[in-house]
Amino acid sequence: MEILRVEGVNKSFGGLRALNNVNFSVEEGTVHAIIGPNGAGKSTFLNCLIGRLIPDTGSVMFGDISLTGMKPYEINQIGVSRVFQTPEIFGDLTLLENIMIPAIAKRDGEFKLHAFKDVSKDAEIRDKALHMLEDVGLAEKKDSVAGSLSRGDKRRLELAMCLSQDPKLLLLDEPTAGMSRADTNNTIDLLKRIGDRGITKVVIEHDMHVVFSLADKVTVLAQGAIIAEGKPEDIKGDPRVQEAYLGGAHL
Amino acid sequence: MDAILLQILNGLDKGSAYALIALGLTLIFGTLGVVNFAHGALFMIGAFCAVTLSRLLSLSFVTIDETQKDFLGNPLKVETPYVEAWFGPQTGSAIIDWAVPLAILFSIPIMALVGLFMERGLIKYFYKRPHADQILVTFGLAIVLQEIIKYFFGANPIPTPAPDVFSGSLDFGALVGMDPNVIIYPYWRIVYFLFAAAIVGAVFAFLRFTTFGMVVRAGMADRQTVGLLGINIDKRFTVMFALAAVVAGLAGVMYAPINSPNYHMGMDFLVLSFVVVVVGGMGSLPGAVLAGFVLGILESFASMAQVVALLPGINQIIIYLVAIVILLTRPRGLMGRKGVMES
Amino acid sequence: MFGLNKKDTSLFFLVLLLVVFAPFLLNPFPEGSELAQFNAGYPDLMQRFLIFGIFAIGFNILFGLTGYLSFGHAAFLGVGSYAGVWMMKLLTMNVIPAIFMSVVFAGLFSLLVGYISLRRSGIYFSILTLAFAQMSFSLAYSVLTPITNGETGLQLALDDPRILGVSSENGAIPPANFFGIPMRESFEMSAGGWLFTFNAGYYLCAVFMMIAFYIAVRIFRSPFGMMLRAVKSNQQRMNFTGLNSRPYTLAAFVISGMYAGLAGGLMVAMDPLAGAERMQWTASGEVVLMTILGGAGTLIGPVLGAGFIKYCENIFSKINDNILYGWFSGLPEGVADFLVFVIHPFIGKGWHLTLGIMFMLIVIFLPGGIMEGVERIGRLFKRKSSSDKNSSARASAAPAE
């Protein structure tokens, strides 16, 4: 079943055409990677999905809901979470709080004036957050301030924040960029493990190792247009992709 | 028609003062990223440079004139300025008369030093601190500076007239063939406007055509990159701070004859200058100048009796009202760049 | 207790004790001694401590939690004051309706201002709030004179209707009261050379202050409070986490506006006159200074900041040269003259100078405000005691070797 369907999306900045008639769909429960050279329009595409940018034309359907024109928080509320290229976390708050916030957002909606409840006594949310921290291996740091974490830990924290919302669709923007090989492998393991929960994932990635270890399906974007789509092993051999993306080099 | 022309003229010189202060304010903000609440105090110190010089020039020695009596019935003490004794009464009184223009020269080194001390002694420790801290510490400094001035000069305004040559006014209307005596404009205000225009021009030329200026402009756009190029940007920024202080000071010196300086004139201008800077767009130099003149002229228009009759109180709030409208319709002010001062 | 955790409960009781026994604590010097000058235990100043404490607590809910720096909160205090005085003019001299309406009006006005201003963030938000406050002040001072009585300030008159009370009592305006207890009424207690004043108005303020403080603690510990801190930390992430930050900030803005209104209402309940100056931007600046001085984002810091500034304003400004000479009367004349000469610029009319210098010192050396100072001292003691422990541990370990 399709969980996300993008049809005929165009987006221009001034004279520059960033996305050119993109058609794209994601099957529920799969991991779908988007690859492409720098400036191919990957981030623009992702931004159109989460409401940060509004496409000039075309439609973005999540199930049977149109995402076009929806506010970022509304898109999140219907089950789309995103991990950013540079981790976006609450740097001044503790790790535990960082996870409790999305968990509360999931439970209570976009706004609730619960000014008289003691958040530390909210066992349901607290347990969930603790559990999540354990999942990503940050449990012992639960009371430290998130801003003090290493980059890799920050990214894992951000992932945990997204996962705590049990999203239907998880968008990951280069989840291993700037990580050491060991960290990258850890992250791959983690992503594989959460794959078991049946969360659909769209991953933008540079690292082919990551793409090929995770993805069920790969879409190649170049100059704002899709030039190829298919199973990882098919893409690997596709000469158009090698031409556009890998510059002819052999994998 | 002539009423409108007059209000535009009026707006021009008020706008000049706003523009000069806002220029320095936005320069400091753009280069150093510091919100300087003490900038109004620099304007005030400039005005008091003029007062101080005219006092220095009028320093007098006392002779007792037995033929006249003072208010207590004692023999009158007659004061003669040293300058008059040294250069003769004619030249001497002419020098005293020209105290304000002379104060331009006098104030430049003083303001540069004040700026230097402020930046090296205080502001540089606040580059990395939150804006709220910067506001607080410079606000504290502004209070301290104005209290010091009050301690030495008192709370009342001190008349500081322009040279006699400029004391009259120009019949602008007659010049352009309208009825005489309708559009009159004081000479000194024309001088002020021209002076302000010259200063603005000089600052722009300096930033555009010198290497120094180019580096600073590059630094305003992207401080980190310029730093990575191995250019000592900090030193240049110190100079920029001193320059901004001099600009504010000169604005104050020349403003002294228009409104007698008092210790709180800086605070009076500060809030409005901030509004000007924000309306122009934080960190935008042309924006500050443009907004200065636009708000100055609008304020003049709003003061017209016909306008006030239509909208009572509009003259009190016009600047704020315009600021609100502009900020809501143009989120970054008239000419602001994206990403400045936003979380 | 009361839904507070242990630490907050003890903090709450500490504040309660301080507030209840303030009349003793603030009058440490016997009457008639030279140091009596520094006593702050008289009703007007004690009321002010609490009222501005409430104001700062409320401001801190907005600024300390969300980081939105409003330069217009004095306007809400002013609107609250005007509403309060009008209640006393029209309805009754009982202060409860006045205080209630103060909160309501300030809340409504802050809803309007907040709704517009919160469309922008950073300094643009600050300038918008500043612009609204300055407009309110300018208009209250001039065009709105029929409502605000302009320069003089809105005050009670003998011929006010007061439909639920009386216009006048024996040729005088009846006193502001709480169900018959006049706010001005005081008990005085003398113990030896000391004199302590227990003022009805002060204790009414104290009740409101404790309620306000309690609510603030609850907000700080609530999910709502956590969301507000999230706004300050990363608004972008918040939006992508499914939270709409606008209603959160607006709620914080209105709550802090209502705190300001409560402060304004209490101000006129204690002293039924509302002057336009209390809406000026400098008054807004004052509450910013209080909050930052005390420690933004801390529970009790803003109250300390408010106390500090009000103390300076009311005590330093009243010291004059004669008093100085009184202090130094034991010293040789030349020395006394010199000391007076040195201190003179900082006292009496120079109190602004003292205040300015103190601000600068605190901001430079204690960026977290007074609370950071307290913490540092606390840490100093802790370190000492823990190093003691270490040395004793080492000592006990030694024989085993």
Add this chain to the structure above:
Amino acid sequence: MSLIRKPLNRRSILRAGALGGTALAMPTIFTSRAWSAGYLNEPTGSTVTLGFNVPQTGPYADEGADELRAYQLAVEHLNGEGDGGMLNTFSSKALKGNGILGKKVEFVTGDTQTKSDAARASAKSMIEKDGAIMITGGSSSGVAVAVQALCQEAGVIFMAGLTHSNDTTGKDKKANGFRHFFNSYMSGAALAPVLKNAYGDDRKAYHLTADYNWGYTTEQAVRESTEALGWETVETVKTPLAATDFSAYITPVLQSDADVLVLNHYGGNMVNSLTNAVQFGLRDKQVNGKNFEIIVPLYSRLMAKGAGENVKGIFGSTNWHWSLQDEGSKAFVQSFGQKYGFPPSQAAHTTYVQALLYADACERAGTFNPCGVVEALEGFEFDGLGNGKTLYRAEDHQCFKDVLVVKGKENPSSAFDLLEIVEVTPAAQVTYPPDHPQFAGGALGTCNPGA
């Protein structure tokens, strides 16, 4: 030492503690103001405390400083120090130079900041903390009205300082408050005939008015008096209090056919608007075949100094001026000049006189009880305090006395010699009925002794 059982108040305890020094271990005594007899802050020791509430910061700080100097001089004279100043010329001889009612006069000072709120806070602290029995001073009407209302509520006497608005003794009058200074109506009434003589009765006036209460009453007073002469009011424009540059308000004057500009401004407003008006060449202008003239209804020498050359030849009114040659004024100028080295301002004069009048009223009433003082001051007629024969009218607690019409001096002989007296308008000419429309509304109420 036995237990003190008499009605307690702060001062009495203070003195008991200070004098005896032995009362330390006494049992506690509870008392309430509501139960104690007598009146608030009744001085029971050997001293009495007065509260001097003047602007020490803000735009009127220099005037406040001059008021404070005058108060200190008055305290010296009341305590029998110095040369006695106007005590020697005062028509009432009740004061003996031994303080008030035998109690040495002490004082506390406060800063009004020229803000109603701050002024009330500082007055309250003087009443509550320092036990002041009387509050006096101030340099603006808003503050005077606000503090007067406070003193009425609290139950102490308020002797207003420099306050010129009609409302202080008009719609905002209070039984516990007294004003020696003149007011807007008197300015208008005194100025009008002089203006008629100087500028004729066919003039068109343009008013610029500071946009606050004092501005309104002054504009009304001057407008009504000049219109009664036959002048026409062309336009009245309100200017924001915070304005510093008045050019936008001055230039429309050029285009109207007005030939007189009335500046209902005070302090910094007046200095700036007058300077601007002169800069724009208004004084060199000819309109309707007449010289354009400027009028400043309320003059003060301290302000005239700020405006420098620009005041020359400009008419205005003032409460008192140091160049007056009556015995009282001469004595005061001598005494003040000796002590401080320059002549006193009208603010100094009115506050000095107020302090003396209060002391004298207590002396005559034989009590500090506000109600006694009110009784002693109401309808009190006196002389020798610099303004000729003066009456404290019972109906509104306003002094009625001669008003000075002055003009900026063309050739000043010293830095203080800025104004010359054109006419001393006799009291009768500026007297109005208590129910005059400009003063209508409000009621004195009854005196409040605060206990």
